[in-house]
Amino acid sequence: MKEIISHFDIKNEVADPQPLKIGFINDSFIVRAKNQGEKSYFLQRINHHIFQNVEGLQRNIQIVTDHIRKKLAAAGETDIDRKVLELVPTKDGKLFHKTAEGDFWRVYVLIENASSQEKVTPESAELTGEAFGRFQCQLADLPFDALCESIPNFHNIEFRLWQLDEAIKEAVRSQKSEIRYQRYEACADIIAWIDKRREEMCLAERLFREGKLPKHINHCDTKVNNILFDEQGKPLCIVDLDTVMPGFVLSDFGDFMRTAANTGAEDDPNLENIHVDLAIFEAYARGYLREATFLTDIEKELLPYGCRLLSYMQTVRFFTDYLNGDTYYKIQYPEHNLVRTRAQLRLVEEQEKVADKMREIIQRIN
Numbered sequence: 004m005k006e007i008i009s010h011f012d013i014k015n016e017v018a019d020p021q022p023l024k025i026g027f028i029n030d031s032f033i034v035r036a037k038n039q040g041e042k043s044y045f046l047q048r049i050n051h052h053i054f055q056n057v058e059g060l061q062r063n064i065q066i067v068t069d070h071i072r073k074k075l076a077a078a079g080e081t082d083i084d085r086k087v088l089e090l091v092p093t094k095d096g097k098l099f100h101k102t103a104e105g106d107f108w109r110v111y112v113l114i115e116n117a118s119s120q121e122k123v124t125p126e127s128a129e130l131t132g133e134a135f136g137r138f139q140c141q142l143a144d145l146p147f148d149a150l151c152e153s154i155p156n157f158h159n160i161e162f163r164l165w166q167l168d169e170a171i172k173e174a175v176r177s178q179k180s181e182i183r184y185q186r187y188e189a190c191a192d193i194i195a196w197i198d199k200r201r202e203e204m205c206l207a208e209r210l211f212r213e214g215k216l217p218k219h220i221n222h223c224d225t226k227v228n229n230i231l232f233d234e235q236g237k238p239l240c241i242v243d244l245d246t247v248m249p250g251f252v253l254s255d256f257g258d259f260m261r262t263a264a265n266t267g268a269e270d271d272p273n274l275e276n277i278h279v280d281l282a283i284f285e286a287y288a289r290g291y292l293r294e295a296t297f298l299t300d301i302e303k304e305l306l307p308y309g310c311r312l313l314s315y316m317q318t319v320r321f322f323t324d325y326l327n328g329d330t331y332y333k334i335q336y337p338e339h340n341l342v343r344t345r346a347q348l349r350l351v352e353e354q355e356k357v358a359d360k361m362r363e364i365i366q367r368i369n
């Protein structure tokens with residue numbers, strides 16, 4: 004680990020990296036300054052099986068953080084170092100270090116005195132909505148194709164359904180004794196449930212093809228825990244920029260609601276816990292719409308649909324991984340991906356029940 008750190012342009016003395024348990028994808032470590040008052044760092048091993056174009060990924064992050072830093076400076080903001088992430092280059096000026104074993108590492112400056120939350124209150128949701136709205140707005144003047152898709156077709160539901168269909172085909176072809184066959188056979192109800200909603204859920208992609216729905220730069224992982232709050236509980240900085248890429252604003256709005264406006268957990272084994280928290284929905288939407296001033300009418304109109312779309316997409320993704328034998332998401336117990344699937348599926352059903360109420364709320368705020 005010490006060796007890894009030595010490749011980066013870190014000028015102060017630091018302690019050994021300590022592992023952090025966050026995220027399902029990358030491995031993260033904290034690298035503390037030895038002397039008080041000096042910079043500490045956040046070291047990550049990038050999962051290059053998932054992010055196959057590490058160069059493009061790191062370039063995306065650099066473009067986005069530079070752009071936001073400029074916007075913050077132009078707006079006369081203070082404490083900018085805590086409001087936007089900063090990549091630390093390697094000593095030879097690269098944005099990542101590749102080891103002889105083929106691992107990819109990167110370093111950020113650690114944002115001090117900041118913490119993440121797993122749940123929000125209506126008060127913090129409004130501030131969070133503003134923060135994500137501002138984030139999108141700051142990036143709205145970048146052409147959407149200024150960034151690459153760090154994971155191709157990441158939030159493309161047509162592609163996710165295709166992946167599911169491939170997983171099903173593989174499962175059907177496999178031996179009856181294999182786990183994928185058994186999982187497939189036991190989950191006919193889930194497959195039928197997904198099929199019933201296919202057409203509706205591909206609407207956004209169709210509208211894009213017809214030129215009716217634009218793409219912008221999105222964060223594409225707007226879970227509550229991807230925002231850092233300061234000591235007063237105010238949003239400070241948006242983190243986890245691996246998936247910043249072109250997409251529909253529905254992605255960011257919907258993914259936040261998927262995690263925050265759910266009274267249950269993403270992997271709640273008790274489906275009775277799962278309902279839509281309309282107070283959170285309303286508060287977040289109010290903050291978001293206040294800041295995301297670039298939105299077109301169709302984008303605003305589709306926001307409630309975006310909530311269902313993202314929960315549905317997550318259902319499909321968790322379920323595909325379950326059928327594939329849990330190769331993508333880290334799991335904590337053998338049936339974890341099935342539990343996650345059922346919890347997300349229930350959330351879609353709950354969002355369907357309150358779709359009209361969501362629409363009324365958006366109209367009222369607008």
Ligand code: GN1
Binds near residue numbers: 028317
């Ligand atoms: C993954 O690793 P994490 O928690 O930031 C995933 C998201 C999913 C999420 C589900 C690159 O995010 O898309 O919504 O898990 N990220 C990637 O909790 O696949």
Ligand code: MG
Binds near residue numbers: 229243
């Ligand atoms: Mg994350």
